[in-house]
Amino acid sequence: MIKIAQIILYNILGWKIHGDFQLPKKCVLIVAPHTHWIDFFLALLIRKAINQEINFIAKKELFIFPLYYILRYLGGIPVERNSKSKTVDFIAENFHKKKKFILGISPEGTRSKVSKWKTGFYYIALKAKVPIISATLNFEKKNTTLSRPFYVTGDIENDIKKLKTFFNGVKGKVPNYS
Numbered sequence: 001m002i003k004i005a006q007i008i009l010y011n012i013l014g015w016k017i018h019g020d021f022q023l024p025k026k027c028v029l030i031v032a033p034h035t036h037w038i039d040f041f042l043a044l045l046i047r048k049a050i051n052q053e054i055n056f057i058a059k060k061e062l063f064i065f066p067l068y069y070i071l072r073y074l075g076g077i078p079v080e081r082n083s084k085s086k087t088v089d090f091i092a093e094n095f096h097k098k099k100k101f102i103l104g105i106s107p108e109g110t111r112s113k114v115s116k117w118k119t120g121f122y123y124i125a126l127k128a129k130v131p132i133i134s135a136t137l138n139f140e141k142k143n144t145t146l147s148r149p150f151y152v153t154g155d156i157e158n159d160i161k162k163l164k165t166f167f168n169g170v171k172g173k174v175p176n177y178s
Contacts, residue, residue, distance in 0.1 A: 005048035013045075019146030021050040023133055025100045027149065028125040029054060030163065031135045034106035035113075035172030039137055043104060044074065046135075046144055054104045057091065088123045095128035104135075107163075113176065117160060126152050134163060140171035 009015050023029065031043055047054045053075065060078035063071055071078075077094070079087045095101050109118035125132050131149030138144065147166050152159050 001048060002051050005045050009045050009049045014142050015042075015046075016143045017046065017050060017146070018143060019135075020148070021052070021146070023052055023054075023102055023146070024131055024149055025102075026095050026098075026128070026130045027102055027133050028121050028128075028130060029102055029104045029133045029135055030107045030121055031104055031137060032107055032167050033137065033170060033172035034108050035174040038173055039106075042137060047104075052102065053100070054102045055094075056104045057087070088120060088127055091124045092127035095124075095130055117164070119156065119160075122152060122156055122160065126154065132163065134166040136167060136170045137172060138170045139173045140175070 009017075031039070043054075055075040055077055057077045057079045058071060059081050063076070063078040077091070079090065081087075091103060094103075103121075103124065105121045105124075107117040107121055108114045109120075121132070131151050133149055134147040136143070136145045145166075150159075150163060
């Protein structure tokens with residue numbers, strides 16, 4: 001399946017991946033910009049092409065039969081969206097329980113244009129004491145770039161400012177939402 005994903009991603013779709021494919025055993029992977037539903041499927045393809053098991057969270061309302069089994073197989077974790085602190089604690093606990101756990105998440109929290117990122121990913125990394133890896137979905141250049149690990153300091157304002165610079169100039173599928 002890895003070879004098939006690579007053929008589709010590199011040869012058919014013409015995408016390239018830059019950076020270190022060997023992610024830390026535990027990290028929060030922020031993927032941006034998230035501007036279209038196709039981002040999810042592209043991320044699944046990239047994940048397979050680089051041979052990494054990456055989990056994701058989704059609202060628990062999506063986890064109904066038969067979608068429940070598909071989402072769980074793909075690494076989905078159902079969460080309640082109305083309780084931010086419980087979600088952070090729940091996901092941080094997954095990092096503590098498992099020897100390897102990578103969580104992919106969109107810092108925008110939606111496919112629409114946003115002026116401010118959601119902060120759940122930050123607090124998960126802080127509480128779990130794991131680094132953040134940034135990953136671009138640059139549709140203009142048809143590439144994904146993976147950053148070096150970034151360790152949060154607790155100064156959320158400054159840390160998020162630094163994280164956002166990695167995504168400067170990156171165009172999503174819907175450029176106006178980037």
